[in-house]
Amino acid sequence: MRANQVAWPTGMSDQDPGARDRPLFFNPQGFLVAILEDADQAEQAKAALAEAGFAETDLRVYTSRQILESWERFQAERGLAQRVVGAVTDDPDTIEQYFGYARQGRSALWVRVPDEADANRAVRCLADHQVLHFRHYGHGSQQDLHIR
Secondary structure: OOOOOOOOOOOOOOOOOOHHHOOOOOOOOOEEEEEEOOHHHHHHHHHHHHHOOOOHHHEEEEOHHHHHHHHHHHHHHOOHHHHHHHHHHOOHHHHHHHHHHHHOOOEEEEEEOOOHHHHHHHHHHOOOOOEEEEEEEOOOOEEEEEOO
16 A cells, blocks of 8 residues: 555445455544435535545545445455454444445445544535534544434
8 A cells, every 4th residue: 555545444445455454343543424315415525525625535435335335245255353353342333323324325425534623624614515424533532423
């Protein structure tokens, strides 16, 4: 991986590491996740962030279908050690919430935000978009803001 590439904690596209190459447990840091009604709204929110100066490489939209297919693929590909550690460390409430949104047809916009100021700037930029839920994976903390 090149120094300027982002190690995304989620996603199972061809540009992401395979399930067996991922850490044993999910511990993202420096990301903001915005849940939006659908893919169109997520793309509009992504465009607003890009227009506000966020780098395209720091923005990813996952449709409900991509979220569910990615999870299915990850479950099928992860190794025994990952399954054992996941049984102990996976937060079932977080999993149900994130994939519950996906089952409802919602999309997720992931934004790499290296520091708190970037996270706050992204939230302010998205204030005019119909975000249902924000989750900020900071460095050493996690915060949720439910809009509806």
